Amino acid sequence: MTTPSKSGKSTRQTAPIDPLLQQRLAQLGNRRPGSPLSPPKNGPAAKPPTKPGRRAKPARAAKLSALALSAVTTLGLTVVFADQNGQTDSVQLTSGTAAGSLITVAAAPPTAVTPAAVTPAAVTPAAVTPAAVTPAAVTPVTTVAPAATVAVAAPAPAGVVDGTYVGGSDRNRWGTVQVQVVYSGGQVADVQILQYPNGDRNSIRISQVALPRLVNETLRSQSADVNTVSGATYTSKSYRISMQSAIDAANAASGISG
Amino acid sequence: MSLHHVEAVMGTSISIDIVDSHDRSLVEELVAWFHEVDEVFSPYKDDSVISRLGRGDLAPTDVQVSDDVREVLQRCGELNEATDGVFDVWSLPSPNGTCFDPCGYVKGWSVQRAARLLEQRGVIDFCINAGGDVALGGLSGDHAPWRVGIRHPDDSMAVAFVLEGAGPLAVATSASYERGAHIVDPRTGQPITELASATVVGPDLADADAYATVLYVMGADGLYWLAQQPGYSGCVFTRDGQLITSEEFNFYRAA
Numbered sequence: 293m294t295t296p297s298k299s300g301k302s303t304r305q306t307a308p309i310d311p312l313l314q315q316r317l318a319q320l321g322n323r324r325p326g327s328p329l330s331p332p333k334n335g336p337a338a339k340p341p342t343k344p345g346r347r348a349k350p351a352r353a354a355k356l357s358a359l360a361l362s363a364v365t366t367l368g369l370t371v372v373f374a375d376q377n378g379q380t381d382s383v384q385l386t387s388g389t390a391a392g393s394l395i396t397v398a399a400a401p402p403t404a405v406t407p408a409a410v411t412p413a414a415v416t417p418a419a420v421t422p423a424a425v426t427p428a429a430v431t432p433v434t435t436v437a438p439a440a441t442v443a444v445a446a447p448a449p450a451g452v453v454d455g456t457y458v459g460g461s462d463r464n465r466w467g468t469v470q471v472q473v474v475y476s477g478g479q480v481a482d483v484q485i486l487q488y489p490n491g492d493r494n495s496i497r498i499s500q501v502a503l504p505r506l507v508n509e510t511l512r513s514q515s516a517d518v519n520t521v522s523g524a525t526y527t528s529k530s531y532r533i534s535m536q537s538a539i540d541a542a543n544a545a546s547g548i549s550g
Numbered sequence: 551m552s553l554h555h556v557e558a559v560m561g562t563s564i565s566i567d568i569v570d571s572h573d574r575s576l577v578e579e580l581v582a583w584f585h586e587v588d589e590v591f592s593p594y595k596d597d598s599v600i601s602r603l604g605r606g607d608l609a610p611t612d613v614q615v616s617d618d619v620r621e622v623l624q625r626c627g628e629l630n631e632a633t634d635g636v637f638d639v640w641s642l643p644s645p646n647g648t649c650f651d652p653c654g655y656v657k658g659w660s661v662q663r664a665a666r667l668l669e670q671r672g673v674i675d676f677c678i679n680a681g682g683d684v685a686l687g688g689l690s691g692d693h694a695p696w697r698v699g700i701r702h703p704d705d706s707m708a709v710a711f712v713l714e715g716a717g718p719l720a721v722a723t724s725a726s727y728e729r730g731a732h733i734v735d736p737r738t739g740q741p742i743t744e745l746a747s748a749t750v751v752g753p754d755l756a757d758a759d760a761y762a763t764v765l766y767v768m769g770a771d772g773l774y775w776l777a778q779q780p781g782y783s784g785c786v787f788t789r790d791g792q793l794i795t796s797e798e799f800n801f802y803r804a805a
Contacts, residue, residue: 519690520684520699521700522713533556
């Protein structure tokens with residue numbers, strides 16, 4: 293589809309980056325030293341701000357109400373902001389191969405009071421080491437949005453007795469999956485695969501790719517600030533089942549219900 | 551006092567969180583319900599009612615066809631009309647070899663039923679997530695609104711953004727990732743190529759799930775159609791990485 297024509301309130305703009313926005317991004321990055329919002333090294337927003345911490349055009353920027361950033365060595369970053377008329381500008385900022393832009397369509401007839409159509413940045417993840425993943429976000433006005441992820445088993449409740457807990461084994465069409473979970477300091481410190489499908493070439497490939505990913509997923513999920521995830525269809529239900537039973541065992545051994 | 555359970559059923563894993571009860575029988579009741587749904591509605595089972603209906607061995611009016619099945623058939627028919635054929639469970643390649651596959655409605659519908667069952671049992675705060683389709687009641691464990699991450703279409707481990715809200719609230723996502731191009735346009739039989747994913751928020755997961763499928767098929771323009779459904783709003787990720795949201799959708803977005 294192209295620019296929605298049913299409403300004058302939406303725009304779609306994927307083209308070059310607004311220099312003003314670049315500046316703002318740089319400024320926002322400077323508000324939190326070390327924030328991943330600092331422009332990517334090779335990104336087009338690398339231009340340093342002239343007056344760190346201050347906006348070049350405060351009047352227009354007054355309604356810039358949210359700017360979130362997930363950091364997986366962020367390849368792409370997109371910001372939408374609203375101007376005085378409530379119009380949305382969509383600006384894309386990318387580096388590397390990542391692409392992403394964010395558009396709000398005013399699908400309903402405009403009402404008297406419309407919220408500033410401001411949306412956190414879309415996030416382009418990159419496959420990097422989990423260590424590089426720091427949930428981070430910066431908004432000029434309010435809170436911090438998390439980035440990381442996921443719908444694996446329950447996060448480790450505090451109070452689990454340190455130790456290694458073995459999950460039950462579960463068979464799927466590719467073979468049997470069994471994991472054990474190592475708790476340290478009340479947190480999941482490691483997930484080890486005890487059994488995985490290795491019957492044929494395809495299941496070896498699945499195991500090599502999927503299981504390490506799932507392990508990372510688990511380790512990351514306990515710090516993710518979400519209760520659940522929409523859109524995450526099953527990756528490996530056998531893994532989850534085994535994982536869940538290991539966590540249940542850990543909870544039971546620690547006298548934690550639920 | 552809370553319950554957590556994950557059940558592998560209906561071709562996916564269903565995660566059940568009940569915040570304000572420790573009555574294990576609630577979980578058992580839900581699990582039994584989902585297995586019953588699987589028996590009746592699975593297109594993978596040759597002897598399921600759905601497979602028999604698809605083959606024509608059963609007519610919708612036969613006595614063996616339960617009220618639940620009739621309800622699903624009727625609602626699928628209504629959705630078909632309301633969407634000018636975009637939602638059409640009678641024109642989809644089904645695993646049982648027929649062209650009848652109501653899975654796109656049944657998953658959300660069954661979870662919504664489960665949610666209603668919990669409400670009838672006095673449960674207020676709960677979250678049921680069936681393969682990424684979420685029904686929420688009340689508040690989360692820390693008496694805060696539920697926070698629902700929306701999966702990033704390019705990375706199963708990343709959340710693109712977060713929605714926040716108190717129940718009753720449903721969030722459904724249709725996408726091609728992980729299962730390949732499993733959603734086809736019933737009007738053409740062709741796989742959908744415009745979008746990477748479509749997410750719908752609203753009061754009822756049965757409809758939200760169906761609407762997410764509709765939105766996914768319609769493409770970004772479907773957001774206009776969605777805005778005409780009272781209480782529902784959504785967003786889409788295009789294949790080239792753009793996120794397009796309807797205006798109301800942004801009310802749910804956590805800062």
